[in-house]
Amino acid sequence: MERELISKKELLELTGISYGQLYRWKRKQLIPEEWFIRKAVFTGQETFFPRDLILPRIEKILHLKDDVSLDELVGKLSPELNDIRISKGDCWKRNIVSELVIRRFAGDSPENTLLSFQSLLFLFIADKLLQTGEMSLEEGALLLPTLEEHFKAFEDKGCDVVFIRKMGVAIFLLLGRSEKIGFDRGVKQVLRLSVTDCIEELRMKLT
Numbered sequence: 708m709e710r711e712l713i714s715k716k717e718l719l720e721l722t723g724i725s726y727g728q729l730y731r732w733k734r735k736q737l738i739p740e741e742w743f744i745r746k747a748v749f750t751g752q753e754t755f756f757p758r759d760l761i762l763p764r765i766e767k768i769l770h771l772k773d774d775v776s777l778d779e780l781v782g783k784l785s786p787e788l789n790d791i792r793i794s795k796g797d798c799w800k801r802n803i804v805s806e807l808v809i810r811r812f813a814g815d816s817p818e819n820t821l822l823s824f825q826s827l828l829f830l831f832i833a834d835k836l837l838q839t840g841e842m843s844l845e846e847g848a849l850l851l852p853t854l855e856e857h858f859k860a861f862e863d864k865g866c867d868v869v870f871i872r873k874m875g876v877a878i879f880l881l882l883g884r885s886e887k888i889g890f891d892r893g894v895k896q897v898l899r900l901s902v903t904d905c906i907e908e909l910r911m912k913l914t
Contacts, residue, residue: 712755865903
């Protein structure tokens with residue numbers, strides 16, 4: 708899935724922050740290293756960022772920085788993910804995951820049932836793929852067991868979800884972020900989604 712990027716020049720102009728602030732926040736780990744994406748342009752190399760991640764993060768930093776130190780901000784922006792719990796009802800009321808996905812894939816337990824961050828992440832990924840219109844609810848039922856069975860092996864190094872079809876049959880793979888994959892001619896790659904980016908996006912929705 709192709710992310711919309713924003714150039715460093717446009718980011719600085721849009722937010723009113725300085726080059727020095729941006730890189731100081733990077734050193735403090737307020738902005739993840741992997742969001743700094745180097746790309747070739749006609750003038751040479753330029754730095755870009757995922758627009759949907761960097762703009763909310765900078766807005767939050769600017770909102771909080773006068774009240775707490777940068778070191779305290781790191782804790783506020785990077786809570787321990789394993790400690791996060793949210794009820795099924797709050798998921799759709801806060802527009803984190805759609806009610807359809809919660810009701811379809813999160814079981815028949817009451818709305819006040821608490822979900823772990825990992826369970827919520829898997830539902831969030833399914834919701835994102837459904838919203839593209841490329842994946843059906845029936846195919847989503849194949850995605851979730853794949854995540855539940857294999858995500859643990861990639862948890863510490865990051866991975867991508869790869870959605871392919873062959874002769875109309877949906878198949879889901881988990882691959883390391885830098886890994887390339889080749890297919891035979893009968894395979895169509897429908898989508899490739901970064902789980903690491905989904906974690907950051909979900910973290911921001913919860914903090």
